[in-house]
Amino acid sequence: xxxxxxxxxxxxxKEIAMDFAEQLKYNxxxxxxxxxxxxxxQTIAYAIRDRIIHQWHLSxxxxxxxxxxxxxxxxxxxxxxRAMTNNIINLGIEKNVKEALASLGYSYEExxxxxxxxxxxxxxxxxxxxxxxxxxxTLELPAYGYGIRYNYGIFRQQIRNGWQVxxxxxxxxxxxPWELKRPDLxxxxxxxxxxxxxxxxxxxxxxxxxxxxxxxxxxxxPIVGYGGKTINTLRLWSAQSxxxxxxxxxxxxxxxxAVRNKINAETLSQVLYPNDTLYMGKELRLKxxxxxxxxxxxxxxxxxKRTGSYDWKKFPEEAAIQLNDTHPSLSVPELMRLLIDxxxxxxxxxxxxxxxxxxxxxxxxMPEALEKWPLPMLESILPRHMQIIxxxxxxxxxxxxxxxxxxxxxxxxVSIIEESxxxxxxxxxxxxxxxxxxxxVAALHSDLLVKSMFPEFSLIYPDRFNNKTNGITxxxxxxxxxxxxxxxxxxxxxxxxxxxxxxxxxxxxxxxxPAFVEEFAKIKYQAKLNAASFLKxxxxxxxxxETLIDVQVKRIHEYKRQLLNALNVIxxxxxxxxxxxxxxxxxxxxxxxxxxxxxxYVNAKLIIKFINNIAKVVNSDPQVNKLLQVHFMPNYRVTxxxxxxxxTNISEQISTAGTEASGTGNxxxxxxxxxxxxxxxxxxxxxxxxxGRDNIFIFGHTEDQIAALSKNYNPYEWAYSDPEIKSMLELxxxxxxxxxxxxxxxxxxxxxxxxxxxxxxxxxxxxxHDEHERATKLYSENPAEWNKKAVINIASSAKFSSDxxxxxxADEIWKIKPCxxxxxxxxxxxxxxxxxx
Numbered sequence: 001x002x003x004x005x006x007x008x009x010x011x012x013x014k015e016i017a018m019d020f021a022e023q024l025k026y027n028x029x030x031x032x033x034x035x036x037x038x039x040x041x042q043t044i045a046y047a048i049r050d051r052i053i054h055q056w057h058l059s060x061x062x063x064x065x066x067x068x069x070x071x072x073x074x075x076x077x078x079x080x081x082r083a084m085t086n087n088i089i090n091l092g093i094e095k096n097v098k099e100a101l102a103s104l105g106y107s108y109e110e111x112x113x114x115x116x117x118x119x120x121x122x123x124x125x126x127x128x129x130x131x132x133x134x135x136x137x138t139l140e141l142p143a144y145g146y147g148i149r150y151n152y153g154i155f156r157q158q159i160r161n162g163w164q165v166x167x168x169x170x171x172x173x174x175x176x177p178w179e180l181k182r183p184d185l186x187x188x189x190x191x192x193x194x195x196x197x198x199x200x201x202x203x204x205x206x207x208x209x210x211x212x213x214x215x216x217x218x219x220x221x222p223i224v225g226y227g228g229k230t231i232n233t234l235r236l237w238s239a240q241s242x243x244x245x246x247x248x249x250x251x252x253x254x255x256x257x258a259v260r261n262k263i264n265a266e267t268l269s270q271v272l273y274p275n276d277t278l279y280m281g282k283e284l285r286l287k288x289x290x291x292x293x294x295x296x297x298x299x300x301x302x303x304x305k306r307t308g309s310y311d312w313k314k315f316p317e318e319a320a321i322q323l324n325d326t327h328p329s330l331s332v333p334e335l336m337r338l339l340i341d342x343x344x345x346x347x348x349x350x351x352x353x354x355x356x357x358x359x360x361x362x363x364x365x366m367p368e369a370l371e372k373w374p375l376p377m378l379e380s381i382l383p384r385h386m387q388i389i390x391x392x393x394x395x396x397x398x399x400x401x402x403x404x405x406x407x408x409x410x411x412x413x414v415s416i417i418e419e420s421x422x423x424x425x426x427x428x429x430x431x432x433x434x435x436x437x438x439x440x441v442a443a444l445h446s447d448l449l450v451k452s453m454f455p456e457f458s459l460i461y462p463d464r465f466n467n468k469t470n471g472i473t474x475x476x477x478x479x480x481x482x483x484x485x486x487x488x489x490x491x492x493x494x495x496x497x498x499x500x501x502x503x504x505x506x507x508x509x510x511x512x513x514p515a516f517v518e519e520f521a522k523i524k525y526q527a528k529l530n531a532a533s534f535l536k537x538x539x540x541x542x543x544x545x546e547t548l549i550d551v552q553v554k555r556i557h558e559y560k561r562q563l564l565n566a567l568n569v570i571x572x573x574x575x576x577x578x579x580x581x582x583x584x585x586x587x588x589x590x591x592x593x594x595x596x597x598x599x600x601y602v603n604a605k606l607i608i609k610f611i612n613n614i615a616k617v618v619n620s621d622p623q624v625n626k627l628l629q630v631h632f633m634p635n636y637r638v639t640x641x642x643x644x645x646x647x648t649n650i651s652e653q654i655s656t657a658g659t660e661a662s663g664t665g666n667x668x669x670x671x672x673x674x675x676x677x678x679x680x681x682x683x684x685x686x687x688x689x690x691x692g693r694d695n696i697f698i699f700g701h702t703e704d705q706i707a708a709l710s711k712n713y714n715p716y717e718w719a720y721s722d723p724e725i726k727s728m729l730e731l732x733x734x735x736x737x738x739x740x741x742x743x744x745x746x747x748x749x750x751x752x753x754x755x756x757x758x759x760x761x762x763x764x765x766x767x768x769h770d771e772h773e774r775a776t777k778l779y780s781e782n783p784a785e786w787n788k789k790a791v792i793n794i795a796s797s798a799k800f801s802s803d804x805x806x807x808x809x810a811d812e813i814w815k816i817k818p819c820x821x822x823x824x825x826x827x828x829x830x831x832x833x834x835x836x837x
Contacts, residue, residue: 012096013096014100014103016047016093016096016100017103019050020047020104021104023043024039027046028043040114041114042174042177045115045177046177048087048091048097049177049178051091052222052228052231053222055823056233059229059232059821062820062821068817068819069320069814069815070142070144070320070816071144071320071810072143072320072322073136073145073322074321074322075125075129075145075146075327076148076273076289076328077120077125077129077147077327078130078234079119079121079122079123079126079638080120081130081476081637081642082112082115082116082639083178084115084178086134086475086480087224089480090138090224090475091224116169116171116174117171117637118171119171119638120154120272121272122596122598125324127638127664128470128802129145129147131472131476131802132145132805132806133232135471135473135803135805135806136223136806137224137225137226137231138227138803139806140230140820141817141818141819142819143232144233144234145233145234146235146236146292146299147234147235147236147237147292148238148268148269149179149237149269150269150271151238151269152168152171152271153272155169156168156635159632162608163609163612178221179221179236180219181217181219182218185218186215186240187216187298187299188214189214189290189294190210190212190294191213191214191287191290192380192383193209193210193212195207195383206341206384207341208337208341214239216237216238216239216292217238218238219237219238220236221233221236226475229822229823230819235296237291237292238266238269239269241261241262241263241264268287268291269288269291283377286378289327289328289329290330290334290385293330293334294334296331297331297334297335301343312339312345316353320357320816321357322359322360322814323359325361325364326360326370326427326431329428329430330382332435333388333430333434335357336388339353351392358435359435359436359437359438360431360438361468362440362445362449363441364661365448365449365660367453372418372424372426372427373424373425374424375422376422376423389416392433392434393416393417396415396416399460400414403456414429415429416433428454435464436464437813438457438465440467441469441683442469442470442663442682443467444680444685445662445682448703466813469805470664470667471800472664472668472671472800473803474497474501474671475498477642478671478672481642481646482646484527485520488520488523493506500803501798501801501803501804504794504795504797505796507794508791510795511792517788521783521787524646524787525545530646531647534640534643535643538640541631541633543629544590545647546588547588548587548590549649549650550590550649550677551592551669551674552593552652553593553644555596556595556596556607557597558603558604558759559655560654561761562607563607563748564654564764564768565593565652566610567728567761570614571725571728572628573621574728574731576623583624586627586628587776587777587780588627588628589776590629590630591631592631592644592648593611593632593633594633594640594644602747603748603751609744609745614630615630618630619631641668645672645674646672648669649675649786650674650676650677650697651665652678654677654679656759656764657680657700657701658707660681663682663683666684670687670691670793670794670800671797673787673791673794674790674793675696675697675775675786675789675793676688676696677699677775678696678697679698680698680700681703684698690798690799690800691796694789695793696793697772697775699771700763700764700767700768706763715752715762715763718762718763719753722765725765732745
């Protein structure tokens with residue numbers, strides 16, 4: 001969908017076709033008839049990338065020449081998904097590319113489908129980072145994203161006999177045409193050893209003498225803003241051995257030792273961090289975090305010192321570093337180390353620079369999820385950093401005592417060091433103390449951070465805490481994922497919504513327009529047909545597009561309450577089996593589940609098995625299976641989301657109130673016209689405020705009610721005092737869903753009854769079931785009203801654009817301004833060569 005704002009990235013369809021043919025010939029040594037689909041995908045990707053390079057260089061040059069302040073977004077995860085269609089849409093050349101490929105006998109959609117997902121993240125945290133990168137570029141804000149170039153991303157999930165089985169995701173096996181290797185950008189990263197106290201040039205100083213070295217090499221990926229004017233950089237670090245292969249040891253017969261050091265070094269960027277229940281897993285994860293932090297900060301410092309004449313006091317005026325959760329929190333002691341040990345600054349000056357530069361985003365409300373590291377391990381791996389952390393903590397405690405005299409319990413809570421066995425280093429405390437801003441990611445979350453999670457810190461630093469409600473990019477999740485709906489919106493209110501999502505509110509009057517609502521319904525049905533086609537090809541699931549489609553897709557975790565959804569499905573099934581009138585009036589419904597469980601999270605994996613067993617029974621029961629279907633979609637990922645979300649009628653956002661920081665899936669469903677079934681948790685609260693309570697299905701106890709309930713909650717009473725819930729549980733206890741596998745679900749039952757139903761499933765189940773019944777009844781009895789509410793949801797979603805979120809970060813935390821980049825000229829190649837950044 002090209003606009004006047006787009007730069008011309010090619011003169012014609014014919015030119016793109018010619019570039020494709022030349023790339024195929026000269027880069028693949030092939031012709032139009034003798035190559036693979038993978039080769040053809042790589043070829044069109046390189047042809048498109050060539051159109052990006054000039055503007056990418058010009059973006060960096062313009063930002064340098066204007067001395068623009070940059071934001072550096074540090075995130076251990078970037079869940080980017082596929083790049084090609086998003087880049088082509090943002091460049092405004094989709095029509096030309098489709099025509100060029102068609103003229104050569106190829107399908108654009110088929111080649112786009114070859115690209116693997118860049119699954120460099122576990123879930124919402126990484127996908128948020130990806131949306132933020134898109135918004136930063138579209139808003140023309142100078143930015144770098146920093147992370148790790150994992151050779152293997154989030155595992156590929158298979159389902160065998162109902163169980164999750166993890167398979168490696170070798171997403172780089174055919175190479176990545178969108179990245180550029182930067183062998184000129186390699187930084188040393190050190191571990192272990194000892195710290196010596198020495199006198200150098202008459203000055204007492206600390207000298208870290210490490211005993212392990214790993215090099216980090218940069219790989220750059222262009223992030224194309226919509227309109228193609230600003231192209232920012234995602235810089236990912238790959239671990240390299242400084243020694244490579246030892247021929248001496250190989251020739252002496254020690255084949256294993258010849259490559260051991262190389263393998264050990266490169267392990268740091270091999271796999272998206274593993275389950276951390278074992279010590280060695282924790283050690284690898286800690287090393288991964290420091291590896292990418294050290295490479296990134298060295299790179300930032302290099303860029304600042306590039307001119308040769310610099311004033312360290314101006315460092316915060318040129319750089320804003322945002323920590324996406326606590327994974328990059330070692331940035332605080334690492335920047336202090338660089339400034340003090342390498343640049344010779346005094347403590348006070350270095351600390352002032354560090355605090356002014358750093359910002360920290362918190363992403364959790366659960367104390368047990370706050371990252372902590374065993375002090376002995378951190379001290380062994382990073383001895384100099386541990387010294388700096390001790391000093392930060394001592395100085396902070398001296399300051400904190402003035403706020404809490406005679407309150408050792410409060411001082412203990414805010415200390416970076418937890419006095420446990422072994423002692424632990426609290427990374428959230430370090431991040432709060434070492435940054436000038438701490439933000440939550442939804443209004444409720446930010447409020448609870450101050451009131452419940454960090455009340456002592458909010459008294460010490462009242463001006464540091466703020467809210468930045470998450471958002472999603474409408475370009476990926478509407479324009480790219482749902483072109484039928486995007487075209488309808490553009491035909492109705494114009495295309496300004498693509499870059500100014502406030503414009504989407506102009507759609508609201510059309511919720512009263514029967515012709516528009518009917519057209520929306522047709523597009524939703526087509527999206528269901530598309531989703532059915534995708535699922536059949538991807539995993540063999542047969543989806544009935546004539547049914548209401550109810551979807552819960554997210555990481556599998558007990559607090560997200562997929563189990564609550566599953567229990568409700570059983571209640572529906574049980575009633576359909578025993579009540580003919582209910583069965584005859586039932587709204588045909590398909591329940592879709594999707595998401596991955598951490599490999600070591602036993603109950604989460606058991607929930608997946610439970611859902612699959614329910615699906616097997618329900619889908620094979622002729623009494624109900626024409627009306628009720630249940631499916632677990634294996635290997636949920638960005639590409640699957642782009643197909644499933646546009647087809648959804650009910651979006652399940654049912655976490656226990658007070659547990660979900662924000663959620664962004666709820667926003668993706670909303671902009672695609674699904675109605676939310678949710679608790680007042682995370683961003684659901686703000687969605688309800690924007691759309692109105694008449695256009696959302698809210699149930700369950702609030703956060704305050706949960707807190708009151710916790711004092712004497714008895715799940716047994718809540719469950720067995722309700723005849724319908726009791727009957728459902730008796731059906732489960734009869735092994736109806738695991739007749740050949742008795743007792744396998746006992747751990748789930750124990751979590752609900754013996755261990756107190758930590759996430760209050762039985763407290764909310766009746767309300768959930770009733771609200772679900774209300775929703776399905778509306779869908780079947782008054783489809784026009786349902787679709788009207790869906791349109792109102794879309795029209796009310798302006799707040800949930802990541803453009804709005806990023807503007808707030810830029811104005812209130814980073815203090816950065818847009819840097820306008822002009823159109824690249826074809827004769828700029830020589831100039832580009834002089835300005836590599």
